[in-house]
Amino acid sequence: MSQQGVTPQSEDYSKWYTDVVLKSNLADYAPVRGCMIIKPYGYELWENIKAELDKRFKATGHQNAYFPLFIPMSFLQKEAEHVEGFSPELAVVTIGGGEKLEEPLVVRPTSETVIGHTFSQWVQSYRDLPLLINQWANVVRWEMRTRLFLRTTEFLWQEGHTAHETYEEAQEETLRMLEIYEDFAVNEAAIPVIKGRKSNQEKFAGADASYTIEGMMGNKWALQMGTSHNLGQNFARVFDIKYLDKKNEQQYCWTTSWGVSTRMVGAIIMAHGDDKGLRLPPRIAPIQVVLVPIYKNEEEKARVMHVVGRVADSLLAVRIRLHVDDREELTPGFKFNDWEMRGVPLRMEIGPKDVTNETIALARRDIPGKEGKQIVPQEGIIATVMRLLNEIQHGMLRQARTFRDANLHEVEDYEGLKRVADDGWALMWHCGTAECERRVQEETKASSRCFPLDLNKEEKPKDARCAVCGKPAQGKAYFARAY
Amino acid sequence: MSQQGVTPQSEDYSKWYTDVVLKSNLADYAPVRGCMIIKPYGYELWENIKAELDKRFKATGHQNAYFPLFIPMSFLQKEAEHVEGFSPELAVVTIGGGEKLEEPLVVRPTSETVIGHTFSQWVQSYRDLPLLINQWANVVRWEMRTRLFLRTTEFLWQEGHTAHETYEEAQEETLRMLEIYEDFAVNEAAIPVIKGRKSNQEKFAGADASYTIEGMMGNKWALQMGTSHNLGQNFARVFDIKYLDKKNEQQYCWTTSWGVSTRMVGAIIMAHGDDKGLRLPPRIAPIQVVLVPIYKNEEEKARVMHVVGRVADSLLAVRIRLHVDDREELTPGFKFNDWEMRGVPLRMEIGPKDVTNETIALARRDIPGKEGKQIVPQEGIIATVMRLLNEIQHGMLRQARTFRDANLHEVEDYEGLKRVADDGWALMWHCGTAECERRVQEETKASSRCFPLDLNKEEKPKDARCAVCGKPAQGKAYFARAY
Known part of the structure; x- marks a missing residue:
């Protein structure tokens, strides 16, 4: 690794x-x-x-x-x-x-x-x-x-x-x-x-x-x-x-x-994904929660692992997909980076202080830095984790939707298409012909993605014409760079 | 069909x-x-x-x-x-x-x-x-x-x-x-x-x-x-x-x-399997219970289907894999044969009489004829079905084991092997050599299946010799016709 x-x-x-x-x-x-x-x-x-x-x-x-x-x-x-x-x-x-x-x-x-x-x-x-x-x-x-x-x-x-x-x-x-x-x-x-x-x-x-x-x-x-x-x-x-x-x-x-x-x-x-690696939606993540025990010596380890075992068992019992990272040879910092890379939605840390205070430290993968961190009571941890996984799932969808919507552009003509083709999706009236699609592909590298069903429900204006070639339009279509 | x-x-x-x-x-x-x-x-x-x-x-x-x-x-x-x-x-x-x-x-x-x-x-x-x-x-x-x-x-x-x-x-x-x-x-x-x-x-x-x-x-x-x-x-x-x-x-x-x-x-x-078709063990059967409604006219149908729906729902709710055969164009007799062919472990029938008497007729696939049939109360049907599926599972294993054990034969010499090779498995001391296995295969069509672990645990007698060729034996092996 x-x-x-x-x-x-x-x-x-x-x-x-x-x-x-x-x-x-x-x-x-x-x-x-x-x-x-x-x-x-x-x-x-x-x-x-x-x-x-x-x-x-x-x-x-x-x-x-x-x-x-x-x-x-x-x-x-x-x-x-x-x-x-x-x-x-x-x-x-x-x-x-x-x-x-x-x-x-x-x-x-x-x-x-x-x-x-x-x-x-x-x-x-x-x-x-x-x-x-x-x-x-x-x-x-x-x-x-x-x-x-x-x-x-x-x-x-x-x-x-x-x-x-x-x-x-x-x-x-x-x-x-x-x-x-x-x-x-x-x-x-x-x-x-x-x-x-x-x-x-x-x-x-x-x-x-x-x-x-x-x-x-x-x-x-x-x-x-x-x-x-x-x-x-x-x-x-x-x-x-x-x-x-x-x-x-x-x-x-x-x-x-x-x-x-x-x-x-x-x-x-x-x-x-982001620059720290993968980010997985909780509902399909192989590991939803990773639990990292933190200790400096054998005495601390014994106290910490006792609580770790109890917390892990309670979460596994309600089918939360939890993994305890009890690898001995690695530092907590290494483990944090490793699980961030692998996109685990929620990280839990339990150290000697948490044992004393009956707390658990949590870090959300979807919110970087301090904002995504919190200390919660051990009591009620099942409900807390379930709520957070749910929040992360919805938060990730919201984030993806905000990003997506900010990069959808309706364009009026070929110039408009050329302006956005490299940095978003263009929605425009499209004739649907091979000639036009080939030309756009060659000149902008954008390809015809689809005639969106939701945007083509209403009857189109009689004079709707292709933004590129001016021939009668079949409907509104998205063009974008694509895999 | x-x-x-x-x-x-x-x-x-x-x-x-x-x-x-x-x-x-x-x-x-x-x-x-x-x-x-x-x-x-x-x-x-x-x-x-x-x-x-x-x-x-x-x-x-x-x-x-x-x-x-x-x-x-x-x-x-x-x-x-x-x-x-x-x-x-x-x-x-x-x-x-x-x-x-x-x-x-x-x-x-x-x-x-x-x-x-x-x-x-x-x-x-x-x-x-x-x-x-x-x-x-x-x-x-x-x-x-x-x-x-x-x-x-x-x-x-x-x-x-x-x-x-x-x-x-x-x-x-x-x-x-x-x-x-x-x-x-x-x-x-x-x-x-x-x-x-x-x-x-x-x-x-x-x-x-x-x-x-x-x-x-x-x-x-x-x-x-x-x-x-x-x-x-x-x-x-x-x-x-x-x-x-x-x-x-x-x-x-x-x-x-x-x-x-x-x-x-x-x-x-x-x-x-038997001459009526497949027989599936309940634990892996795609359909564990088939429920066949029986009626002669619309009035009977209405009364019967009401009970069928209630019984089916209660069994499906506890994850019993039940199928209601409500095909209109087929007779109950046809359906019985069809589900016997497909090996469904348990058949339930509900007719007008059962509605009146609050009963259900059951037929086990593992026990043919009258012996496998019984009328049970609708009350407690979940427990009855679970008990019967369990009995069928164990009954099928018992039946297979009895049959198997009756057809395992320990033989002393090649003549003994030849006698049983066509109608069972022969257990005998075996040298393990290619020559011997080839000869047996050619002459009896039986092939070497394995040296059973349970029967080769103890140290073998020093003078144990292959039943076929007389060379020192590796252990006891089964020979049988095989796919």
Whole structure:
């Protein structure tokens, strides 16, 4: 373990990010190009993310299943847009059991094809619908530039796949899952997000419409944190997913897919981290409270550890995720820095004075310096800790929202976009065309993020025109630098 | 859903097995050679297995992490025995992102190599030891003959990997995890197992010693349900996993690995299933109680459903996994068969008479016919159900143990082995040599299962000789037909 700090954000945000991932023990580079090793601390964070999402999927009637890692190449080729979108990113198995395979197998980059094939066998009648399935799995995309958690050759994710009787039901499902993602992001990860529709250029390969939740990172760049797709009948037609309706007629299903990945960990790091390292929202932090005993000699140690044990037991008994740092060879100062780096929301210190005064010293990770510190009575410590964890959770969300809102700018024209593109998000009327998006990307490096749902509810003025090219606007869209 | 039954075990055990897997909706064949699709019911069973194992791993100080799917071919080649054992079974990625890879990547068949490489970076000093890591993952082995859950090209599993200061600690860990597997098998899966050491021929490629839990299936064949390996310093030397000891001297670590896979589902099917289908132990059953409402008309339905709702709510409130089968288009008789096929431990029926009499009709899956049925008062139903689920759990274990014990035979000579090999397990003095095992396998189809730990504790008589070849015996070993 290193006691050195991280590169300041202001100096090099990208280096800051990598420093935090490595020094907070979330992940490590793997000996395979573009892959990562998720270390125990990072994996526990992912387990907490998984548990919260899985609970929401099951509460809305979805069931988990598991589909094969390998997909016959011919499956991918059935949907023209899909194969075009994914073929540059494929890892291909050509040898199995020592022999060249007749048909190469693709390591799944996503599973619409093999699940579409399976759904065609599972669905016969309207009674089998809606079919609501989710899979927790690893996927592989051969990415050129990789970055821990944000874009890795292999990553972990969940992919939901559903089939419905009507377009309306599929659309309802698509938006329901987007809302579940928003609910998770806001209430668990403490990250405010903008829900929106992707432009045609940015949508999923093979979808009719793609929706996204976009979060603002600490450098004001956007990060796509989850997507939900209305696949129309595209995959149903190609994979023959049909049902007998109530009039006994064959109909194609309407399908959806939606996913959140280990990229969410990257979002949490960048939405909340600071120059001292990680800051984790209490609701998903692997360790919510770290307790550091302080003593100078054996006599003090005995008195202190007695109280430490009692306090720890009482908090663990109510399922607060507490860790006692009783490492002998390290100073309290070292430990403080270490747990700040690892983003533990609340630190408790108990020393000889606290034993005498029946107190505990607390330090909040979300409020730096003296302001975040207080001495509280040992009595009622459970209620105190619960209240503070709650306050920290809400405080982090408030802080992220204040920061985000201060960096959203509505712009009237291309000049306005150029002014803010480097230092915030620009909201503007947008034609939605490929030409315009390409031009903006080339000239400002900002990309089209989404047409926010909340801001495009009302009918647009008839004369609404694209701020960049002046053609009729599709709606208001956010543009920003993005990962 | 099909109302047809399964092939009787006595007619064709292998067909019975496949019928049960498919008709109970546990899994399906995948469109990729040797792979399977785990359906929601099967996956929920696997989730319950995972949760129980994971709890035990964490309680003994292990942490989960995640390592890459792909392993450079050169890593596998470092350990001679390891590569020899696994190379015939590898799936190899040769193309990534449209280009031929310089070094082919193996899809992990197991992760000793890549984790060994990582451990060499994580371990510096004795303070970093023991290092206790587990991974939940998919692995791929190109198997020639596959069978749903028992042997599939891709399967899901956990693989534990640990590093220690001494041989003794590694050996202690190896046996501790074997005991955890035994504890799970006996107390959750209701399958009595024999813990033993594998012969040299049967041990893991690269291990010093391999231990196994072996269960007896319904056709008296053996199934290896989990293994735990003492890897000695083999992988530590090859991957340079070294630590500075207290005297400041470099030492190689001692490592272990241990795993349980989706094969466990196959064990549960075969240890408990009967000609009506699956029988699931209550502690891991996705559905512990199915409640079937019975009525003939709308008036009866209203009265019955009122009570059904009340009873269901009270059981769900205490976390009993209950499902109300309120499908309209199916008869109660169809539903009874369906849930028997799917192995639900306890069935409840509530009809108009039960409403009047304030009773509930119960049917146990573990006791066929009238004997397993009873009418109980609605009052106290929570306690009644909890008691019965507990009785079923223990009853299933007892039944499996009685069956197993009746089919274990101690034999004195090769003739004795030949007599029992087709219809039970033979325990005999065994030399442990490859020649002898090969001969037995060829002539009787029985393979060496293990040297049971409990039966090899005492020092063996000096003149103990192999029942087959007459050479000095290593110990007593079980031989049996096996999957």
